[in-house]
Amino acid sequence: MPQTMTSADLRIHNQARLLRAVHDAAEPFTRAEAARLLGIGRNTAAALVGELEQARLLHEVPAESGARGRPTTMLVPHPEGPLAFAVDFREDTWTLASVELGGAITELEDGEHDRTPKAFADIRAAVARHETGRLAVLGFATSGPIRDGHRLHISHLGWDEVEVRDLIGDGWPATVIDNDARLAGLAEARRGALRGLGTAMHFHIDFDIGGTLLLGGDAQRGAHHIAGEFGHMPLTGSALECMCGVRGCWSLDVGANALVRRFGGETGYGTGRELAQEVLRRAEAGDAEAGEAVDANAAALGRGLGALANALDPEAISLSGLGVDLIRLRRGLIEENCAASLMAFRRDEPPRIAAGTMGEAGPLTGAAEIAWDAILTPVWLRERL
Amino acid sequence: MPQTMTSADLRIHNQARLLRAVHDAAEPFTRAEAARLLGIGRNTAAALVGELEQARLLHEVPAESGARGRPTTMLVPHPEGPLAFAVDFREDTWTLASVELGGAITELEDGEHDRTPKAFADIRAAVARHETGRLAVLGFATSGPIRDGHRLHISHLGWDEVEVRDLIGDGWPATVIDNDARLAGLAEARRGALRGLGTAMHFHIDFDIGGTLLLGGDAQRGAHHIAGEFGHMPLTGSALECMCGVRGCWSLDVGANALVRRFGGETGYGTGRELAQEVLRRAEAGDAEAGEAVDANAAALGRGLGALANALDPEAISLSGLGVDLIRLRRGLIEENCAASLMAFRRDEPPRIAAGTMGEAGPLTGAAEIAWDAILTPVWLRERL
DNA sequence: GAGCTTATGTTCTCACCTAGAACATAACAA
DNA sequence: TTGTTATGTTCTAGGTGAGAACATAAGCTC
Structure with a gap:
């Protein structure tokens, strides 16, 4: 103390x-x-x-x-005040932005990368190109769990517990790093659909489901910094084995993989995203089989959300990624299935389910938030004042 | 602000x-x-x-x-300092205790009750019998969800959303109330098996499973004060319909009801607890059928815990009620099934699973903690000093 | 048992902070 | 032109913790 x-x-x-x-x-x-x-x-x-x-x-x-x-x-x-830089490191591309107090974002640069850790050197170079004395802290969003905050695992890049300190070390500005799904949720809690809520949840639906529990505007990290794998709970009774090593994961029924599997595409990370989008388009155009696949996806999504709401009692749930499409196309189905999974006594007050308002900018915005969190501390301010 | x-x-x-x-x-x-x-x-x-x-x-x-x-x-x-009173209101009985700063508990009185709200008047009378000027805040533990902190629902007593303000109102000392499972978890986090942990969970296993997520030593309550119904997530693939109104709840496979159902007993709240104990005794004595029932219970418990650990990443999980017996009799089975539900990459660091150390005193201890939390605030102290 | 060491209690000064009152100021409104 | 209103500015007062210097009461050593 x-x-x-x-x-x-x-x-x-x-x-x-x-x-x-x-x-x-x-x-x-x-x-x-x-x-x-x-x-x-x-x-x-x-x-x-x-x-x-x-x-x-x-x-x-x-x-x-x-x-x-x-x-x-x-x-x-202040026009000469400190700035946070934020990086969103995605599957094949990255974005670097500068964020001032208050959250205004200026995109500085983006680029592609070759899926190897060399990408971090490229990003460091980009940071250097824009670095000024005003840069205070860099926030970094990446996919994949980051065990204990420093062991990064990105399966769709084939990165198996890469040591973050080897990627971001000497020569980097002060940097804080976290998971993209969690940061997207944080962005919604701070500046988006979940603003001002005491208890809320956010889920990013891509190939599978990542999420975060948001309490008092803060994203929960767990004991080993790897909380949020809600997609790997058996919430929908799937009989399949998941690539995570467990049978029956929720993610087997929700997300791009579930859509792709239905149409014989190859599941797994890094492929099939286009096919999933194609399925959504066809469903929207009235194709029956695609529509059924989307129905199943939305229903499984709703069922899982209801189960989680029983346990964690969020006031609202926001979705990003494929979740936005599912809300747009099948809101009713999601809400029905959510209600069916809710304990009867809770059905008169179901969690509000909404598309996140941050869109693609979620992880970047969240990265900026954790950077500014690091700035707006008594310790940092004492140094500065 | x-x-x-x-x-x-x-x-x-x-x-x-x-x-x-x-x-x-x-x-x-x-x-x-x-x-x-x-x-x-x-x-x-x-x-x-x-x-x-x-x-x-x-x-x-x-x-x-x-x-x-x-x-x-x-x-x-201080020998004349403020005291918290704590009440544990159980199915047929209640306990009233006095708790001083530091947590030392002195039991004052206990009694039976007739399962009607009149019990609260009896308890109020007991409080009056022991009331001194030193009483500062009363903490009250009861089973059942307490929506928005004031609508109390106890199904095994047939209480359907009783208004707490009608039970505890004028004439009562300052009172804070919460759920027994949550308070048992809080007690473990403050003074028991979960002490000092940043992220932990506690489950009380009785007829079904109630629990709480403990973050930084505080029990999470959710948006409507009804977080913690982990037993009503479909974590083990049951095909049955639960009395909560949902199909497939985890509680259908874990707890006294699951044991009782297996032996044709009548499930539901308030009956069958003795039968469940009998099954445990027979299993311990070597009875094969009882042993299998306990095996199934322990396995389902472990599977659910693993799934929850994926999502919430607790450092440790403590159990009370039937959970203590299950750990004693089937620790290996619980841990195996937990590991099988954990994502493969987490299996080298599974959550520690332990019996709570507070035993029967959990809810009472937790009630004392929330009472003292109400005392040790700047507002209360300003009044006093 | 005298003197030394050690940890803590006590006293006093100092720098700092916010509150509150009184007054000054710059707009709008009649 | 004059009054009203909200805000800025200045000054004093009360309260708080830090730090240094000193006092005190034990144990330890010879």
Whole structure:
């Protein structure tokens, strides 16, 4: 319990609260509003903001006066303030972006990669091309579980527990890394469909299902940093064996693999995504067989969600990837099957099921969030101020 | 964000940290140790403790000097300090206890009840018989989900969403209430088998399975206060319909009902517990049919635990109720089946599965914890100091 | 048993923080 | 032009923990 609290810590604490409020706010606000929001006096707010402006963390710009009263200033990110960089490392491509306080994203560069760990060197080079003194922390989103936060396993790239410290080490800026599905969920919780909820869940449906439990706006990581493999619970009674080594996984019935299998395509990671999209298109166009496959997918999705809702009682569930298509095409079927899996007494208050609002930007946005989480800490601020 | 922080709040904050440290400590400690623990100076520690002694929250007693140095004092609960009362409301009986800072429990009274809400009046009367000015908060453990924290449903008593505010209202001391399975888990996380773990789970196995996810020593409640119905996920492929209204629940294969069903007994709540115990005894004595029933129960338990571990990645799982017997009789079978349900890459680090150490006292202990949680808050302390 | 060592208690000064009141200021409104 | 309103600014006061210096009470050593 070494979180000592001295008078000076108090100042840092309140400044961190202020910066966090600016970062999290949907709309920028004025200094006077900040004082009310934090429950501090106008004088104290002036002092806090003044120091943060000195430290180039906040900037005050005149607010257009709409009402009476003496004009005030808006609190905006400082134009020379720290930046988070965010990387989304996908199957064949990556994106690098810069994110300022408040979450505004500027895409800097993207590229393809050859599916080998060399990709990280390319990304490092791209970071270097855009690096300025303003770069504070880099957030990195990748697929695959990252055991204990440093052993990265990406099956569709054939990476078997690659040591993250060998990929991101000397020469890199301060970096935080996490799983894309979890970060997509975090993005929804912070800035998307799950904003403001105490208990929520997010699932990314691709070849299989990855997800995360979001509590108080934070994504849960588990004891070994590998929580979230909801797709590998036997929720729908499949008799097949999953490539994860278990029989009956939910993912066998939901996602691209399930669609592909139905049409004799080759399941597994990295192939068949187009076929799955084709199935969706044909289903939308009225093809009966494709429609049945999508029906089965949606029904299995709903059944699993209901089961999970019994256990974890989320207020809402958001979906990304294929889940967005399934909601668009088969919302009713998902909700019916979810209700059927819900304990009867819960059916009058089912979890809200919605498409995530972050779309493709989810992992990148989540990566930016964990980077900013690392910045907006008392420790970091003490250094800076 | 109204959690303002003024200099006075700072003092309260540090005093709360100190009291929390005393409450949570496995062994009492001295004032000098407290200073080191909290990272504050000896002078500050003296001031904090002095005020807490004034407020009759802490008491200093001379520590027996074993080493060199000037003798110091142990920090112990004040003999006239606040007390939490805790109630465990079970199927036919209840227990009332008094719990002091640090968690020491003194049983005050127990009784039977007639399964009607009148029981609460009896309990209130018992509280009154022991009530002193020292009673601060009452923690109440009951079975059944408590929707939104106030709509209590106990199926084996035939209580259908009874309004808690009608049972516990005017004339009651400040009361906090929660579910017995969740509180048993909380007790394990605070003072039992799950102490100190960041991510853990607890399951109470009776007629069916109730449980809770424990994160950072806190039991998760969900959006509607009804998280934890892990027994009502279809984890083991049962074809039966559950009384919860869903088909295939895990609870159909694990727990007393599953044992009873196998022997033609009447399943359901409130009956058959003796038969289940009888089956366990016969299995232990070598009876083949009973042994198979227990095997099936243990295997299904293990399979479900593995599936949940994939999703939530607990460091350890503790069990209470029938789970203790199953671990005693069939630990190997549980662990094998858990491993078989774990994704292959996790099998080298399976969750530790252990019997809870709180035994029957789990719900009562957990009820005391939530009561003390309500006391050890800045708001309550500000009133008192 | 005297003197040394060690750990803790106690006292005092200092730097820091926020609250609150009083006053100043810059817009809008009548 | 004058009043109203919301905000900025300044100053004082009360409270808090840090740190240094000193005091104290034990054990340890010779």
